Every structure is written in structure tokens, then in C-alpha cells.
Amino acid sequence: MFILPKNVKIIEVGPRDGLQNEKRLVEEKEKLNFIHALQDAGIDEMELTSFVSPKWVPQMADAKNIVANSKRIGRQFVLAPNEKGAELAIEAKANSIAVFVGVSNSFNQKNINRTTEESMNALEPVIAKLKNEGIFIRGCISTAFYCPYEGKINKEDVIDLCRRFVTMGVDELSIADTIGMANPLESYELFKLLQVEFADEVLLTAHFHDTRKMALANIFAALQAGIDRFDTSAGGLGGCPxxxxxxxxxxxxxxxxxxxxxxxxxxxxxxxxxxxxxxxxPYVSQPIETGMYRLYKNRGC
Structure with a gap:
């Protein structure tokens, strides 16, 4: 008989991951209203924004103001994809910073024009600097199960990448089923391995996309493997270009x-x-049709 955790920590990623690639430009005021409403709902860990070039991601051009005007509750993450982003995040007085890399070389090159190895080499001095600043560091690992270009990912490659992040000194690992292809057995197997090797060294978080409507089942499988932290997005917002x-x-x-x-x-x-x-x-381009939100609109949760 498996034992489930009594408490689970939800890390809300809607304001960053959910809105970053939104086609409509969401005004700063509306983002802050969204963030504050989520905080009022009891969420105290959240990805607020991303310090990326506004030329490439105009939706995140207001990152500094978002950090400055959000409530300082718990860990409020910002994404910093490179050294420049990390410097801007530090200047904005962000208390928690996320960095990311894909297990898949092909995905990584499509995403940031670097191989996985090149990305890790570039992140090493960034992470060292953040540690010196006393900032909580979250290492986000994309394509941990499947890649849209390379197919199924070897579990050992995921574990090796996690080991490198742990050696660099990150405080948390967020492991992502980026394209939503994982099944519950794969979820259990990978997270059980990660739990056994890394649970005493870092926080472990699961991040699932719902492409094939298996994300809830994958979360249940990860719970059975001992995971008690999950990335989620209000309204199911988000995706990956x-x-x-x-x-x-x-x-x-x-x-x-x-x-x-x-x-x-x-x-x-x-x-x-x-x-x-x-x-x-009203400010996003696609209708929101999640299960609980439909119930809320019809007769309340």
C-alpha cells in the first residue's frame, strides 16, 4: 500500500509560463490583479515573470515593475535565462530565481540556440553568482520525458543533468513533461528514481502539461513516488512555442x-x-475551459 503526502505545495506558474507566449499583450495592471488574486487564494509560491529581452518576448517587458509591485509572500520566482537576465533580476530585488535547460539538445537549440552542454556551461557562473547573493535557485529541466524532435528521453540523461544542477548548488529541481506525452507509469518510475537520489539534497517538483489529458493521472503517480511539490497554472494557461x-x-x-x-x-x-x-x-486569446472553472461559471465551485 502506497502512502500519500498529507500536504502538497502548489507552485503557480500562470503569470509567467501561462502568459509569456500569449498572443495578446496583457497590461501590467491586469497581470498584477491576477497575481494578487492568486496570492489571496492562498498561493505563496509563484512564477511572477521573466527577465528576457523584450524584443523577443514583449509580454515580459514589464518584469521589473511586476516584481516591484507584487506582494512579498513566500517565494516569488522570476525566470532568468542567462547572465544578463540574472543581473536584471538581482537589480529588481527578486528573492528567488529560476534557470532552465532542456535535456534534449534539439529542443535546447530551438529554444535558446545552444546545446544542453553549452547551456550548462553558461549557467555555472550564473548560479555561482546567485548563490553568493543568497538567492534561492530553481533549476527547471525541460523535455524530461519526451522531446518533439528527438522522441523519448533516456531517464539516465535526466538524472545526469539533475546531478550537475545539484553539484552547482541549486535549491530546487522542477522536472517537466514539456509536451505532455508522459504516462503515469513513466511519471512514477522517473520521480521514484529522482526521489531516491536527490530528496535529501534539493526540493523536487513535478511540472506536467495536459496535452493528452493525463496530467492529473501523472500527478497522482508522482504523489505515489513521494513528490509533494507541483507546478500548476491557473486556468491551464500556457504552452511552449x-x-x-x-x-x-x-x-x-x-x-x-x-x-x-x-x-x-x-x-x-x-x-x-x-x-x-x-x-x-478576458485578456487571453483562448477560451478557458478547465473542469473546475466550468463548474464555477455554471454554479460555483
Whole structure:
């Protein structure tokens, strides 16, 4: 008989991962309203924004103001893809910074025009600098299960990349099913291996996309493997321009509802999450149709 955790930490990624590639430009005021509503729902770990070139990602041009005007509750992550991004994040007084790399060379080159090895070499001095600044560092690992260009990813390659991140001194590893192809057995097997090797050294977080509607099942499998931290996105917002066919992240409201129904505490109010989704819905280009949000619109959560 497996033992499930009594408490789970939800890391909300909607304001960054959910909106970064949104076709419509969402105004700073609306982003902040969204962020504050999610915080009021009980979410105290969140990806706020990304310090990337506004030339390439205009949606994140307001990153400095987003950090300055968000409530300082728990860990509020910003993504810094390179040394320049990290410098800007430090200047903005971000207290937690995420860096990322893909296990797949092909995906990494499509994403940031570098191989995985080149990315890790470039990140090493960045992580060292962040550690010297006393900043919490989150290492995000993309394409941990499948790559849209290379197919199935070898578990040992994922573990090797995790080892390198741990050696560099990151505080957390977020392992992503970037294109939503993983099945529950694959989820359990990989996260069990990661839990055995790294649970005493770093926080382990699972990040699932819902392309094939298996994200909730994958989360349940990861729970059985001992994982108690999950990235989710309110409204299921998000996707990846370098992963053809990949849809949004698993919806925060659906994950919290599942955990609540299983007696697992998150400290998050589902109805308030749905209220936050309703606030951002008019400003995104695709209709939001997650399970709990549909219920909320029809008769409330």
C-alpha cells in the first residue's frame, strides 16, 4: 500500500509560463490583479515573470515593475535565462530565481540556440553568482520525458543533468513533461528514481502539461513516488512555442480540487483561484475551459 503526502505545495506558474507566449499583450495592471488574486487564494509560491529581452518576448517587458509591485509572500520566482537576465533580476530585488535547460539538445537549440552542454556551461557562473547573493535557485529541466524532435528521453540523461544542477548548488529541481506525452507509469518510475537520489539534497517538483489529458493521472503517480511539490497554472494557461502541439499546463484549480477530494492539504481556496481565472480570462486569446472553472461559471465551485 502506497502512502500519500498529507500536504502538497502548489507552485503557480500562470503569470509567467501561462502568459509569456500569449498572443495578446496583457497590461501590467491586469497581470498584477491576477497575481494578487492568486496570492489571496492562498498561493505563496509563484512564477511572477521573466527577465528576457523584450524584443523577443514583449509580454515580459514589464518584469521589473511586476516584481516591484507584487506582494512579498513566500517565494516569488522570476525566470532568468542567462547572465544578463540574472543581473536584471538581482537589480529588481527578486528573492528567488529560476534557470532552465532542456535535456534534449534539439529542443535546447530551438529554444535558446545552444546545446544542453553549452547551456550548462553558461549557467555555472550564473548560479555561482546567485548563490553568493543568497538567492534561492530553481533549476527547471525541460523535455524530461519526451522531446518533439528527438522522441523519448533516456531517464539516465535526466538524472545526469539533475546531478550537475545539484553539484552547482541549486535549491530546487522542477522536472517537466514539456509536451505532455508522459504516462503515469513513466511519471512514477522517473520521480521514484529522482526521489531516491536527490530528496535529501534539493526540493523536487513535478511540472506536467495536459496535452493528452493525463496530467492529473501523472500527478497522482508522482504523489505515489513521494513528490509533494507541483507546478500548476491557473486556468491551464500556457504552452511552449518550441514544442509543437503542446497545450497548456495542468490547471491549478483542477489539481487543488483533486487533492482536496483526497484529503491532501494545499492551503488554497479553489473558488478564489477560479475568481482569479475569471479576472484574467478576458485578456487571453483562448477560451478557458478547465473542469473546475466550468463548474464555477455554471454554479460555483
Amino acid at each position: 518550441f514544442a509543437p502541439g503542446a497545450t497548456g499546463n495542468i490547471a491549478t484549480e483542477d489539481v487543488v480540487n483533486m487533492l482536496d477530494s483526497m484529503g491532501i492539504e494545499t492551503g488554497i481556496d479553489v473558488e478564489k483561484v477560479c475568481e482569479a481565472v475569471e479576472m484574467i480570462a
